[in-house]
Amino acid sequence: MDIIDELCKKYTDLTDEEIAIIQGMSAVLQPLANLEDADIFIDCPSEDGDAIVVAEAKPSYVPSSYKKTVVGLLAKQENEPAVARTFRLGVATKQMKAVTQENTRTIQSVEPIKNGDRVIGVLIREQRVDEQRQVSERLHFSEQSYEQIANALTHMVGSNNWLTECIDEALIMVDKGGLVTFRNSLARHLYRQLGYIEDPLGQIYENIRLIDSTDDAEDQSGYSVVETSVGRHSLSIKRIQLDSEDMDFAVVIQDITWKKEQEKALILKSVAIKEMHHRVKNNLQTIASLLRLQVRRSDNGETRKVLGESMNRILSIATTHELLAQSGVDQVKIGEVILNIxxxxxxxxxxPHFDVSITLEGDDFEVDSDIATSVALIINELLQNSLQYAFEDRETGLIRIVVTRGELYSRIEVIDNGGGYDVENVRTDRLGLSIVQTMVKDKLRGNLSVESGPGGTHVTFDFKNQIMEVAGVT
Incomplete structure (x- = not known):
């Protein structure tokens, strides 16, 4: 209950009475999760338009869609349209696709929680979308050890044959004479998909084997596993020796076609992302080179200064894209970005001859390309400002960059021990200051604070960790 009160008071405008209603609803989440065999959540509207997860319950008897808790994380409008619709219209929303905070796809049904006419929260029923799982209660032999599989299969004969229909893989059992004496319905269905007309049941195993005999031989432990392709299907085939008077071995076949296609898609996506960021970097560096030529040809000191600052801003963005091109994904470590800037x-x-020490302290974590680019520009402006103005008539200087990761917002501080300046009377038309303010407010959706005095300047800005995390749902 304390966490609900804390989150609601920190991120929402709910009254104490409304928070009490939410707390009362949270008491029934676990029974609902067990009854529905689904993940159940309560989200409340945050002040910035998204929602905050304040309570959750995972089902006790079937796997949850989540590996970790999501209490305290954002439910973004673009990722969870059912939640956004119910908040906006105040009516229930049934069976809409969503993308979780762990980037998995789910189906959501959402009911409004009201105080009078006001929607103060939503109750969410959520189940995972997985085309490879037709029945959520199925067992997965692919996730078990050889000993567990062999022991289970040995007992899946006679009166317990019904258990084989709970297995999420095709199962074939072969007797001492090499005859297929058992197969489950998934095995029959799989062989039909592969083009076999006859039922494998009752056939000689040699006639329906899907891999070469040398690959199908079990090792000394009585177990072998081989991946192969049959037509358009990719299969993982396990051969398991059974400790039984009648049965010789079992064959467990898992259709991994979808998994292989996803792996290929990820590889292609990674290559495309690398190429995209590489081209952006090259184009930005070309623009910077043109500005450098203009700097060299200009005799006006102020013009050279302005062009140099613009060139450095462009290079700071190019540096970020260079890091993204190396990673092959649309995320990059924030520490790498700051170090390069x-x-x-x-x-x-x-x-020249000025001894400046710039340290990077605190947390390091991944951010997406939009956040990385904005942070790069802000850090560039703040460091540039300190180097140009904070240490006039000094031979040494210290600048600290401190990164602190939070649950919803992360914070970056840039602290120098320079001479400081009058914050109240600083020129508001300065381009560098305007860039910092615009980036923090409009791009990072955060807050900026500046403190300055004779002991130095302390600039702090924060940003939402997931502001640009947009995932398509098909």
Whole structure:
């Protein structure tokens, strides 16, 4: 109950009475999860338009769609349209697809929780979308050890044959004479898909074997596993020796076609992302090179300064895309971004013979490309400002960059020990300050604070961890 009160008071505008209603609803979540064999959640509307997960219950008898708790995380409008619709219209929403905070696909049904006419929260029933799982209660032999599989199969004969229909893989059992004496319905269905007209039941195993005999031979432990392709299907085939008077061995076949297709798709996506970021980086570097030529040809000091600052801003973005091109995904470690920006800024703006120390402290975690680009520009502007103005008439200086990761918002602090300035009377038309304010407010949807005095300047800004995490649902 305390966590609900804490989250609601921190991220929502709910009254104490409304929070009490939410707390009362949370008491029935676990029985609902067990009754429905589904994940059950309560979300409340946050002040920025998204929703915050304040309570959850996972089913006790079937697998949950979640590996970790999501209490305290955002439910984004674009990822969970059913939740957004119920908040907006105040009516129930049934059977809509959604993308979870762990980037898996689920089906949601949502009911509004009201205080009078006001929607103060939603009750969510959620089950996983998985085309490979026709029945949620099926067992998965592919996830068990050889000893567990062999022991289970030995007991799946006689009066317990019904258990074989709970297996999520095709199962064939072969007797001492090499005859197929048992197969489950998934095995019959799979062989039909592969083009076999006859039922494998009653046939000689040699006539229906799907892999070469040398691959099908079990090792000394009595167990072998082989992956093969049959037509358009990719299969994982296990051969398991059985400790039985009648049965010689069992064959467990898992159709992994969908898995292999997903792996290929991920590889192609990674290559496409690398190429995209590589091209963006090259284009930005070309623009920076053109600006560098303009700097060299200009005799006006102010013009050279403005062009140099613009060139450095472009290079800070290019650096981020270079890191993204190397990773092959649309995420990058924030520490790498900041370190590269630090090195570039020192190279272009530190005065000759000026001894400046720039340290990076705190947490390191992955952010998406949009956050990385915005953070890169902000850090570039703040470091550039410190190097140009904070240490006038000084031979040494210290700048600390402190990164703190939070559940919803993360924070970055840039602290220097320079001479400081009058925050109240600073020029509001300065481009660098305008860039920082715009990026923090409009791009990162965060807050900016500046404190400055004779002991130095302390700039803090925060950003939502998931602001640009948009996933398509098909």
């Amino acid at each position: 630090k090195n570039n800024t020192v190279r272009y703006f530190a005065r």
